[in-house]
Amino acid sequence: MPTTTLRLSPALRDRIAKLTENTETTAHSFMLDAIAEKVANEELRRGYLAEGNARLANLLETGMGVEWPDMRRYLAERARGRSPLPPKATKWRG
Structure with missing residues (x-):
């Protein structure tokens, strides 16, 4: 798997560290999960917009x-x- 570097502000890095402090989750895992969740939400949003635009086009056409x-x-x-x-x-x- 290729490596990607994220540049985090110290404040954000500290917030992530605090959230993962007393858990079995690493900061790395936390960030991967956050990115995956954001990607999934954006894919859903774009799907909803595409469906809505297709339905509007159909409504206007018919x-x-x-x-x-x-x-x-x-x-x-x-x-x-x-x-x-x-x-x-x-x-x-x-």
């Missing part, structure tokens, strides 16, 4: 969409643990 009151009722039922039928898309522009 003119079909779900009215917010219908979606709100559907989501409320899902939050209650029920399995309602998804609302149907309708033409929202001429």
